[in-house]
Amino acid sequence: MKRRELLPGIEWVGAVDWDRRLFDALIPLPDGTSYNAYLVRGRERTALIDTVDPTKADALWAHLADVPRIDDLVIQHVEQDHSGLAPAVLARYPEARVLATPKARMMIADHLGIPAERVTPVADGETVSLGGRTLQFLHAPWVHWPETMMTYVPEDRLLFTCDLFGSHLASSELHVATAEHVAESAKRYYAEIMMPFAKTIHGHLEKVRRLDVATIAPSHGPVHDDPASILAAYDHWVNDAPSNLVLIPYTTMHGSTAKMVEHLVAALAERGVTSAPFNMTVSDLGAYVIRLVDAATVVFATPTVLVGPHPSVVVAAALTSALRPKARFAAVIGSYGWAGKAAETIQALASGLSAEWLPSVFARGLPTEDTLRALDGLADAIAERHKGLG
Numbered sequence: 001m002k003r004r005e006l007l008p009g010i011e012w013v014g015a016v017d018w019d020r021r022l023f024d025a026l027i028p029l030p031d032g033t034s035y036n037a038y039l040v041r042g043r044e045r046t047a048l049i050d051t052v053d054p055t056k057a058d059a060l061w062a063h064l065a066d067v068p069r070i071d072d073l074v075i076q077h078v079e080q081d082h083s084g085l086a087p088a089v090l091a092r093y094p095e096a097r098v099l100a101t102p103k104a105r106m107m108i109a110d111h112l113g114i115p116a117e118r119v120t121p122v123a124d125g126e127t128v129s130l131g132g133r134t135l136q137f138l139h140a141p142w143v144h145w146p147e148t149m150m151t152y153v154p155e156d157r158l159l160f161t162c163d164l165f166g167s168h169l170a171s172s173e174l175h176v177a178t179a180e181h182v183a184e185s186a187k188r189y190y191a192e193i194m195m196p197f198a199k200t201i202h203g204h205l206e207k208v209r210r211l212d213v214a215t216i217a218p219s220h221g222p223v224h225d226d227p228a229s230i231l232a233a234y235d236h237w238v239n240d241a242p243s244n245l246v247l248i249p250y251t252t253m254h255g256s257t258a259k260m261v262e263h264l265v266a267a268l269a270e271r272g273v274t275s276a277p278f279n280m281t282v283s284d285l286g287a288y289v290i291r292l293v294d295a296a297t298v299v300f301a302t303p304t305v306l307v308g309p310h311p312s313v314v315v316a317a318a319l320t321s322a323l324r325p326k327a328r329f330a331a332v333i334g335s336y337g338w339a340g341k342a343a344e345t346i347q348a349l350a351s352g353l354s355a356e357w358l359p360s361v362f363a364r365g366l367p368t369e370d371t372l373r374a375l376d377g378l379a380d381a382i383a384e385r386h387k388g389l390g
Contacts (some may be wrong), residue, residue, distance in 0.1 A: 003063040004174050006223065007043045007215070007302040009133065013048070013063035015056035018170045023363065024312060027192045031185055032170030035081055036219050038160060039067065040153065042130025047072040048096075049151055049160050050219055051085035060085055061182050066067065068191050069093065072128065074135065075100040075119075077148045077160040078107045082219055088330040099128065104147035120148075135145075135183040140164060142200040144193050147348060157214035163193060164204065165230045167221030167322055178223040182291070190237055196324045198238045205234055242326045244297035244389040246275040246382060248302030249316035251290060253368055256335035259302045260367050260375060264299065267379035273386055277301075279314040288316070289323065293386075297382055298353070300346045304336035308345050321352035329385050331358040331378060335365065358382070 002048040004012045014036040021029050035052035036058060048070050052060045064070075072094040075083045078100075086108070090096055100108060102121040109116045122128070123137040136152040143164045147359045168184035176182045193203060208231065216224040224230045246268055252258035261277050268275045276295075292298070298320060302313035309317070320327075332343040332351055343360040358381050363371040 001387045004040075004211070006038065006143065006174065006217065007158065009183065010153070010156065010158065011039045011063075012174055012223075013037045013039045013060060015052040015059035016170050017053070017056060019186060019224060020170075023168065026285075028284055029168050030284070030286070031168065032227055033168040033220055033276040034170055036217065036221075036223075037063075038217060039063075040130065040133065040135065042133040043058060043350070044129075044131030045071040046129075047130060047135060048089065049074045050076055050082045050162075051089055053081040054084040055087065057085055059317060060089075064092075070373075071095045072130075072135070073098050074137075074151055075104060075108060076160065077145060077219070078104055078111050078147065078241040080111070082111060082162070083108070086340065087114055090114065090118070092241075099135075100147050101137075101141075101147050103147075104193070105187075106146075107147050124149075140204050140207075142197045143204055144197055152213075154212070157212050157218050159208065159211060159227075160217055161208075161218045162189065163219055164201070165216050165224060166218035166373070167333050169221045171222055173222055175225050182222055183233065185234065187237070187265060187367055188286050188290050189220065190234065191293045191323070194324065195237075195293060198324070198326075201234065202238050205231065205238065237293050241389060242328060243294045244272075244274055244386045245291065245295045246273055246297040246299060247288065247291055247327075248277040248293045248299045248301055249280050249283075249313060249320070250277055251280050251303060251312045253305075253310070254305045257301050257333075258365050259316075260333050260335065260361070260371065261301050263372050264341035264375045264379060267376050268382065271379055271383035273383050279308070280316050285319070289319070290327040291322060292320065292327070295325065295327050296386055297331070298355070299331045299333060299378075299382075300327075300343050300350070302332070302334040302346065304342045307340040307342075309334070313346065314349060317346045317349040321350040322351055324354075327353060327355050329382065330355040330357060331360060331374065331382075333361040333378070335363045335367070337365070344371075356385075 169185040
């Protein structure tokens with residue numbers, strides 16, 4: 001990809017990673033991703049907003065080949081996919097000043113090896129003039145690290161939002177073509193990265209709305225020329241009540257737990273409750289996480305391995321807890337051979353959920369008529385609690 005003009009005097013100089021399929025050794029990337037860096041020129045100074053992942057260094061150097069000087073290197077976020085090439089940029093442009101939040105100074109030293117005294121801290125709301133063009137820095141802690149900030153260019157009504165409003169999506173299009181084009185990738189990105197910080201993001205949404213913004217340029221994925229669309233999506237994901245949806249992450253070894261899941265899905269449907277089972281040994285973990293954004297209830301379904309839950313459901317419980325979705329209710333169902341503490345273990349692993357735990361249902365071996373009646377009782381309890389949810 002060549003250097004591309006975003007606005008007169010502002011260019012995209014990032015990299016598209018078509019082939020990356022895993023992020024942080026955890027997050028699936030079915031559509032690849034991009035690492036967005038931006039060159040902002042004024043009459044007197046030139047600023048580089050972020051760098052790219054070190055694996056894509058050649059792309060950045062190609063974009064900067066005819067750029068003789070960079071005066072300001074803005075590090076909005078210290079993670080390597082944003083700032084990993086910062087040391088190399090400073091080696092090439094030794095005159096460049098590093099601008100970052102005060103919290104970022106030591107993190108830059110720790111993660112990038114750039115001495116703290118090389119970093120000029122900028123206060124929340126502080127401005128830097130490039131000559132006819134201004135950079136205003138807006139602190140955005142816990143989106144999704146404590147040192148993150150956004151950068152606003154008031155003359156162009158342009159907001160560089162770092163990870164906020166991003167999407168893991170490799171595309172030849174610089175701008176979002178339609179809202180639908182990026183909606184699923186943006187929701188996946190929110191679910192996997194932003195959802196644990198929903199309460200903090202609520203405040204940042206209000207900060208963004210107070211600005212006059214015509215363009216939102218995130219650090220991953222296409223640029224938003226219709227800020228209202230992505231702001232409305234975030235408002236829904238962050239603030240709206242969960243929907244009438246039950247997620248059932250499950251695993252089965254000899255079929256008993258699968259039979260229980262099938263019965264519960266049917267019982268919920270009879271009661272007007274939508275459910276979505278995910279076999280955690282074969283399902284896309286990201287697809288499960290996307291649905292977590294909206295679910296009111298999570299039912300973990302597991303066979304017993306020795307005396308504990310199956311490892312794949314352990315992962316689901318731990319991840320669900322870490323992501324802190326809006327789910328209001330939770331339960332554990334499953335089967336065992338002779339004894340076990342799978343329910344207690346799952347509840348401990350998912351302790352980060354702010355949810356009411358409904359009674360567990362377990363079968364010794366194959367589910368019996370009593371087991372199925374207990375599952376019907378669980379479906380009744382869920383349906384009762386879901387009344388009024390859309």
